[in-house]
Amino acid sequence: MDKRAISIRDVAQAAGVSTATVSRALNAPGRVSEETRRAVLEAVKATGYSVNPAGRNLRQRRTGSVVALVPNIANPFFSAILAGISSVLRPAGLNLLIADTLAGENREGPVRDYLDRTRSDGVILFDGNVSPTALEPRAGVETPPLVMACEWLEGRPLPHVGIDNAAGARVVTEHLLNLGHRDVAHVMGPPENVLTQTRAEGYRTALAEAGLPCRDDWILPGDFSLASGARAAEMWLALPDRPRAVFCSNDEMACGFISALAAKGVSVPRDVSVAGFDDIELAQHVHPPLTTLHQPRRALGIDAAKLLLDLIAAPELYGATHRIEPVELVRRGSTAAPGDG
Known part of the structure; x- marks a missing residue:
């Protein structure tokens, strides 16, 4: 390329597509194939093309x-x-800002601020x-597109990207049952949370299909934090008949549970099998490494951003779009058959 300013036409020529396709690939990636988007991004890199965000935003009133x-940036x-x-946002010339819904006096403040x-x-x-x-429209305020990710609002038909949490919880519980455990406890998240509720539903369904009761004293409270996992371990230790397997509703609680048991001399999985949900980075570094349900978290973010860019480019598409990502069980050293480990 010569020293003149690189334009979108140069990118289109390098990628072998039209300028309109380049624009769609950068601003509404969900409206082009993944192959086309990769070709455009490679052409952008090869040509050195960059969007002039200030000029574009001024023209488009963005x-x-x-x-x-x-909820909780930490x-x-x-x-x-x-x-x-x-x-996804960077090639489209958009910045990502992050705000915490728990940082203010109420959760609604940040939502109203940025909608x-x-x-x-x-x-x-x-x-x-x-x-x-x-989320209700306000007089004199133009509302931008909104996409729900991971969690959702019951009864509101909003665009959503996530996983099947109930099915995922069934997979984890069935793994413990298939190992031979017949006494499986569950550490829950915050009771009002939709993830807590649907994962508990999956746990109960797996027990019912195995013909096993769901005992109230084996449902332990938590709040998705390490500390609540440790508290659940103390509750488990105090049970007169301790279940030999525990499914925690997320990995942080499972890690806190395992750590608290280790401090009391209880061995995982010899004395109790422990499984989590999410497959965060910490899960493979605790001792023993945590068996958990893998969520494709980066893919969730990519799809949420693509869906949002599509809605920004074509607001008329706004509606109850649901994209469900696949999940898989990751077997590690924290679970074993009764008597093994």
């Missing part, structure tokens, strides 16, 4: 930013998802405990 609203579960979102075209071009919401009233 802010140049997408906001991810997460939660390591979100890291890979946010990286996936950023990988405003003057503050963001789109919102990806990870918090299913936000009041639906926070």
Whole structure:
């Protein structure tokens, strides 16, 4: 290339597509094939083309930013998802802003702040405990597109990207049952959370299909944190007849559970099998490494961002679109048949 400014036409020529296709690949990736999008991104890299975000945003009356609203930024579960979102937004010339729905006096404040075209071009919401009233249109405020990721709002037909949590919980519980365990406890997340509720549903379904009762004293409270996992371990230790297998509703609680047991001299999986849900980075580094359900977190972020860009480019597509990502059980050293380990 010569020293003149690289244009979208140069990218189109290098990729062997039209300028309109280049625009769609960068601004609405869900409307082109993955092969075409890769070809365009390679052409962008080869030519050195970069979007002039200030000029584009001025022409299109955009802010140049997408906001991810997460409940607890410190939660390591979100890291890979946010990286996936950023990988899609960056080539489109959009910045990713992150706000915590738990940081203020109520969850609704950040949602109302950013559901405003003057503050963001789109919102990806990870918090299913936000009041639906926070999403209601407001007089004089133009609302940007919104996509729910991982969690959802019951009764609201919003675009959503996630997994089948009930089916995933069944897979984990059935793994423990297939090992030969007939006494399986469950450590729950916050009781009002939709993930807690659907994962508990999957756990109960697996027990019922195996002809086993669901004992209330084997349902232990938690809140998705390491500390609540450790507290659940103390409760498990205090049970008169301890179940030999425990399914924790997320990996953080499972790691806290295992750590607290180790401090008391209880061996996993010799004395009790422990399984989690999510497959965060920490899961493979605890001792023993944690058996868990793998969520494709980066793929979740990529698909949520692609869906949002499609809605930004074509608001008329807005509706109850659901994209469900596949999951798989990752067997590691924290589970074993009774008497093994």
